Amino acid sequence: MSTIFVEPNPFASRLQVLAPLVTAANLQQACTVVIPDRLGGTDFESFNAEIPATTRVIRVKDGSPKQATGKIRLSTFIKCLVTLIRCTAKQKSGTIVFTAIDDYTKWLWLLPILRVMTPGWKYLLIRYRVDDALGSPQDVSGKVRGALVQSVRAMLAANVCCFDERVQQPFYSVLPDPWSGPFGSVSGARVAQDHNWNTNDFIVCLVGFQDKRKGFDVAAEALIKAAEEGFRICLVGRVDDALEHYLNELKTCYGPSLAHYNYYVNDLELAQIMTASSVVLLPYHQKFNATSGVLVRAAASGTSVITSDHGLVGWRTRRWKLGDTFEYPYASQLAEVLVRASLTAGSIDKSSAEQFANSSTTSALTKRFSSVLQSI
Structure with missing residues (x-):
């Protein structure tokens, strides 16, 4: 089955996690990545070098400053969703993966609308911050974000991946927190x-x-x-x-x-x-x-x-x-x-x-x- 990744916030640490996820999806079938091309040109060379050549990378035009990596504009997110809909038009089923949803939680209310337009597709949400799933104390904004994520997850019938092995919740899967490099193999x-x-x-x-x-x-x-x-x-x-x-x-x-x-x-x-x-x-x-x-x-x-x-x-x-x-x-x-x-x-x-x-x-x-x- 086809897999489509949506990563609206393409900065270095996000791409470092995205690359092995895309590699995993390609083990089953060629996949697509929808990702903004920030003003000034985000450097995708290392990312492209790490993913299989069969991967289709669609770079959505975006007017956000390159350094504005912590905020996702609504217009950018909508452009990603429009591109996603076009990708799903010729296929009846597959898996849609939204990565690092913590970066754009306030725009998740759009996803149930998207669900109506992609009825045969499964959804997978990837989270970094999971205080609500752990039952940890939160401020008001944290409680609102957690409630929104849980509501959207239920409406999408989505599965969720996180990087915190303390989470023991239905529909959640825990992923390893990845690293790479020569650590432990060089002298100081x-x-x-x-x-x-x-x-x-x-x-x-x-x-x-x-x-x-x-x-x-x-x-x-x-x-x-x-x-x-x-x-x-x-x-x-x-x-x-x-x-x-x-x-x-x-x-x-x-x-x-x-x-x-x-x-x-x-x-x-x-x-x-x-x-x-x-x-x-x-x-x-x-x-x-x-x-x-x-x-x-x-x-x-x-x-x-x-x-x-x-x-x-x-x-x-x-x-x-x-x-x-x-x-x-x-x-x-x-x-x-x-x-x-x-x-x-x-x-x-x-x-x-x-x-x-x-x-x-x-x-x-x-x-x-x-x-x-x-x-x-």
Whole structure:
């Protein structure tokens, strides 16, 4: 049966997940991808290189700025739906997959209308945030979004895929959280040499855009409190302008012991950094309740983590014994956990971490998603 993917928000992390899903669909029959072509030209070269050549990619013209990856305009979504209807016109049945519906939840009310025009097709919705399915506390907007998703799912008679293994709901299937790259297979010696790190140094690493959502304010306060411990800090990613003063304080406290990669770092260099690090910090805000590519890459690298104790990240850290947790947002407690980790070289169970990483590869995702498509 034919499979059609609709991905209205084509930025890097979404495409990295979409590629193995498309590969899985192609194992059964050639499929189609409907995706916007954002103003300025989104780079699809790596995406096209990762998917089977038999895949038909339809790039919908879109006037949104390339950098506006977090918001989906109604006009863009409607264009995707019109293109989808044209694709289904010559076929009576198949599966329609809407990926990352969290990015456009408010437009989901259009899907029951679409259902009338595609009566023979099955629907599959892919979600990242599943607080309502877990029964987790939510604010009013979260409750409204959850209710809308559940209502639309029922009207479509759709199946749902998510990346959170805590979910135990009818109609839900859990997918592995994918990663790829040389993590765990490269040495950190070159990076250590570049920064004069030695085997006795305790190197604390933070990865990604550093803002309040990623808990940079809490991490900075903890590291400032622990400045006399002699830690080395490795910051990989740009810091939010609103938190620039924290970066300046860290520079004052740590001087040359702070290494800041304020530019794009490829997977090879990041893998070397993670291998050389003693611990990776993920002090995420309470509103961060999704998956984390940094967590699984740290596990693949065999590097211990310290994470906030809430959400999926905290749960996986405990479940797979990937390191330590602390109660967010208490910087003093995080500082204490850092000091303790520096004395014990972290608390990662490398065998368990390897098992977690191996179960979360792109190939594992392809295999699992292929099974899901066959079952619906």
